[in-house]
Amino acid sequence: DIQMTQSPSSVSASVGDRVTITCRASQGISSWLAWYQQKPGKAPKLLIYAASSLQSGVPSRFSGSGSGTDFTLTISSLQPEDFATYYCQQANSFPPTFGQGTKLEIK
């Protein structure tokens, strides 16, 4: 299985801050990388697919980049509703695997 490693595991930030979360794959996955947001007690929500494509309805302050083994999710200006846990997931090969998650907390 391809291992996905996110960093940091948690981050504290303020409204208006720019935040970047990193995801590294144990082997190359081209651009087959998705990002999800999960709020407490809710199902995850797809934010970005194919490393940099914004899912319909997702605010443009979210962006993704990267290819191969190294990827980033950036939130350009944090809003109160963005405080949640974020997961990356490789979509290159079966079984798809998730990163361990990054909890974004209010400073």
Added chain:
Amino acid sequence: EVQLVQSGAEVKKPGESLKISCKGSGYSFTSYWIGWVRQMPGKGLEWMGIIYPGDSDTRYSPSFQGQVTISADKSISTAYLQWSSLKASDTAMYYCASPGTSGYDLDYWGQGTLVTVSS
């Protein structure tokens, strides 16, 4: 509108069997893959397996192969996840989710089914 609606929370004893469901609507049920994702209490997401209801093609993540069974009944647009003998370690939230017609990006999610296994 694509919707996946899961069955309600379950409380079971170790050794008991269980089958939870996920009903799809708003799309052609036989054309979308449906996957299952586990989230243990306070932990991350784990992909369990996926099924194509059109022909029942099913794939399991190695960690879950032999531990669960994924099936679908296209006559009632419903996918299932079942256990023959539950363990306390099966206590988790289980989500069904769909990437649509292909791929592994999960566009659509059910609301989750909480399974609690306790003696």
